[in-house]
Amino acid sequence: xxxxxxxxxxxxxxxxxxxxxxxxxxxxxxxxxxxxxxxxxxxxxxxxxxxxxxxxxxxxxxxxxxxxxxxxxxxxxxxxxxxxxxxxxxxxxxxxxxxxxxxxxxxxxxxxxxxxxxxxxxxxxxxxxxxxxxxxxxxxxxxxxxxxxxxxxxxxxxxxxxxxxxxxxxxx
Amino acid sequence: xxxxxxxxxxxxxxxxxxxxxxxxxxxxxxxxxxxxxxxxxxxxxxxxxxxxxxxxxxxxxxxxxxxxxxxxxxxxxxxxxxxxxxxxxxxxxxxxxxxxxxxxxxxxxxxxxxxxxxxxxxxxxxxxxxxxxxxxxxxxxxxxxxxxxxxxxxxxxxxxxxxxxxxxxxxxxxxxxxxxxxxxxxxxxxxxxxxxxxxxxxxxxxxxxxxxxxxxxxxxxxxxxxxxxxxxxxxxxxxxxxxxxxxxxxxxxxxxxxxxxxxxxxxxxxxxxxxxxxxxxxxxxxxxxxxxxxxxxxxxxxxxxxxxxxxxxxxxxxxxxxxxxxxxxxxxxxxxxxxxxxxxxxxxxxxxxxxxxxxxxxxxxxxxxxxxxxxxxxxxxxxxxxxxxxxxxxxxxxxxxxxxxxxxxxxxxxxxxxxxxxxxxxxxxxxxxxxxxxxxxxxxxxxxxxxxxxxxxxxxxxxxxxxxxxxxxxxxxxxxxxxxxxxxxxxxxxxxxxxxxxxxxxxxxxxxxxxxxxxxxxxxxxxxxxxxxxxxxxxxxxxxxxxxxxxxxxxxxxxxxxxxxxxxxxxxxxxxxxxxxxxxxxxxxxxxxxxxxxxxxxxxxxxxxxxxxxxxxxxxxxxxxxxxxxxxxxxxxxxxxxxxx
Numbered sequence: 001x002x003x004x005x006x007x008x009x010x011x012x013x014x015x016x017x018x019x020x021x022x023x024x025x026x027x028x029x030x031x032x033x034x035x036x037x038x039x040x041x042x043x044x045x046x047x048x049x050x051x052x053x054x055x056x057x058x059x060x061x062x063x064x065x066x067x068x069x070x071x072x073x074x075x076x077x078x079x080x081x082x083x084x085x086x087x088x089x090x091x092x093x094x095x096x097x098x099x100x101x102x103x104x105x106x107x108x109x110x111x112x113x114x115x116x117x118x119x120x121x122x123x124x125x126x127x128x129x130x131x132x133x134x135x136x137x138x139x140x141x142x143x144x145x146x147x148x149x150x151x152x153x154x155x156x157x158x159x160x161x162x163x164x165x166x167x168x169x170x171x172x
Numbered sequence: 173x174x175x176x177x178x179x180x181x182x183x184x185x186x187x188x189x190x191x192x193x194x195x196x197x198x199x200x201x202x203x204x205x206x207x208x209x210x211x212x213x214x215x216x217x218x219x220x221x222x223x224x225x226x227x228x229x230x231x232x233x234x235x236x237x238x239x240x241x242x243x244x245x246x247x248x249x250x251x252x253x254x255x256x257x258x259x260x261x262x263x264x265x266x267x268x269x270x271x272x273x274x275x276x277x278x279x280x281x282x283x284x285x286x287x288x289x290x291x292x293x294x295x296x297x298x299x300x301x302x303x304x305x306x307x308x309x310x311x312x313x314x315x316x317x318x319x320x321x322x323x324x325x326x327x328x329x330x331x332x333x334x335x336x337x338x339x340x341x342x343x344x345x346x347x348x349x350x351x352x353x354x355x356x357x358x359x360x361x362x363x364x365x366x367x368x369x370x371x372x373x374x375x376x377x378x379x380x381x382x383x384x385x386x387x388x389x390x391x392x393x394x395x396x397x398x399x400x401x402x403x404x405x406x407x408x409x410x411x412x413x414x415x416x417x418x419x420x421x422x423x424x425x426x427x428x429x430x431x432x433x434x435x436x437x438x439x440x441x442x443x444x445x446x447x448x449x450x451x452x453x454x455x456x457x458x459x460x461x462x463x464x465x466x467x468x469x470x471x472x473x474x475x476x477x478x479x480x481x482x483x484x485x486x487x488x489x490x491x492x493x494x495x496x497x498x499x500x501x502x503x504x505x506x507x508x509x510x511x512x513x514x515x516x517x518x519x520x521x522x523x524x525x526x527x528x529x530x531x532x533x534x535x536x537x538x539x540x541x542x543x544x545x546x547x548x549x550x551x552x553x554x555x556x557x558x559x560x561x562x563x564x565x566x567x568x569x570x571x572x573x574x575x576x577x578x579x580x581x582x583x584x585x586x587x588x589x590x591x592x593x594x595x596x597x598x599x600x601x602x603x604x605x606x607x608x609x610x611x612x613x614x615x616x617x618x619x620x621x622x623x624x625x626x627x628x629x630x631x632x633x634x635x636x637x638x639x640x641x642x643x644x645x646x647x648x649x650x651x652x653x654x655x656x657x658x659x660x661x662x663x664x665x666x667x668x669x670x671x672x673x674x675x676x677x678x679x680x681x682x683x684x685x686x687x688x689x690x691x692x693x694x695x696x697x698x699x700x701x702x703x704x705x706x707x708x709x710x711x712x713x714x715x716x717x718x719x720x721x722x723x724x725x726x727x728x729x730x731x732x733x734x735x736x737x738x739x740x741x742x743x744x745x746x747x748x749x750x751x752x753x754x755x756x757x758x759x760x761x762x763x764x765x766x767x768x769x770x771x772x773x774x775x776x777x778x779x780x781x782x783x784x785x786x787x788x789x790x791x792x793x794x795x796x797x798x799x800x801x802x803x804x805x806x807x808x809x810x811x812x813x814x815x816x817x
Binding site for chain 1: 220221257283284308
């Protein structure tokens, strides 16, 4: 694929992560992805991108990778906690809280929003509600994980072809 | 932050070792930040952001580790940023420790933006509270807290009883005093002002550079503030274990309630130690004791924790304002109430602004107390007895709690214990607390021992913090000074006339004593207000609005704003909050009289508070059907003893 094409695809794809109601054709994977009414990422992600520069060229992917590792662990712990006979919400709550914090810090807004709902069910000590929330959080998490991994892949392809990653032009 | 070229933003930090200009140029580059968060993602992002701001960053994912880092290197950091929810230690506990031991500004952060937690941050003495996700813009300006703290500490030097009306004047007096006590001559100021130490100061604290220097000498400052990244001199007396033991021995010899700084100083016989040092240390110590008593801790353990919670040096308690915030954070509800009352009352006296909507401010403050303490609901729905006009009348001269609090914050010991509650509007100015909202909670005369512990301590924290962070330090201090100086005529204290005072006295105790000991005792001129009901009400109004305003006002003194805010935010809590402690505190302030009264009051108050608290607590709990304290918010944060060191 031509460099220019790849760059364009990357830009479109990146935009799609932020914007609502956008149907994006993912040229690299050839899959039409329809986004829900809310972008999987918010402007906080842009903040991260701004922190990346020549002295820290891989900052975004490093942070995101860290986020994935940590979140995998948290989701695991959450599943275990909620599967107990007697759910200990004192354990569940901090996990959800932390996931909310980390997801908001990298800009994974849908994960964060799902965590907010999850948290309120925790406060109500509603086990059934929490289970549903966990499922929703997981769903959103895998979604953003998938999207970001695709994003990084697109970027890598561009870099491998000798090109520059185009700057984002969203007006956040 | 642009690195102006004087060395890197990293290592040389504030360029303390360089000339004055160099320091200024560099700052805030090189600000040494310690960031604590158990979330690795956030930690990494924060570190990156802070480095981009040219700060020197150390990250830590465990609160315990952070504390030991800070202890090992007491002056190695300028500011701490900490998450609220951490697995090994509650962020607020860390906040308390840092405040007590190292007296560094601490910024709290969390994904939790619920008002109760934010308020808790304020009341515990955090200089700021950031909501995650933290943006770069928020971090860029954290250096202001470092500067502010230094300035506050400087101008917060308590002056001798008397007439210092303004910061400048105070400084002059300080200089004179210091000159007399063997400090440098005034003429030497010019010479010194160009010294390395002063260089930075000149840039940041022109008016106080010479006095700062003198002060340092006067105090025989063990620490010469050279590690101050912001280059603001801050002479500190380091309360080493030995020194503190001497102090405690002296206090015990005199009797905790009877101990006054002057006598303690004499007993200790430590060259270079000033009465102010002792006064402020005494204040903190008392607060510590109260807190322990309030949370059912043993005195012994209190002392232990008091000592052991710090390293060899007692955490370099500054004699200035800055520390008071932290100390206040330790206050049990009652003390807090007292402080608030003092702080509230005073300003009114100072500004003599009649017609302030005291009631509103009072309400605000109360709500602050009750904000996240469901136990406070005992007073729920109790109609406030105070009428606005009554309040206005009361306000007239009290350098009451507000002033006292301001004074405390300014590092003075509060002398006046006038409980007069926040004569709201006027006083607010210095405290920049929009305190006054309608007082919702009536003062309950009989509730001297109200166990408003959980809420009050927070409130107390709010007070100092708010004024500290919100108000321009100078403004604050000058106000504090003016308030402080306002010697409240002792005779205005209608102790005799206040039937309920005897009950209340106890609480005023330590608070008052601190005040009196350090300054000419000024009693809240508002004593005429002390009809029992009024007194109670005053206290309460002083307490809650005070807190409230602090919590929510950032430098705007407008009462209206405060009222609105308070009303909005605290409506729920107002009635809940029973400023029991406040009541008792009010009484205390009412005393304003001789120290003997104070002493008794203190003793009585303390016990009363305690037992009353328990009763109240159980009553409240029953009434509210509330279970044990919510560890997430309350007492855990206060039990320093529990922190494994």
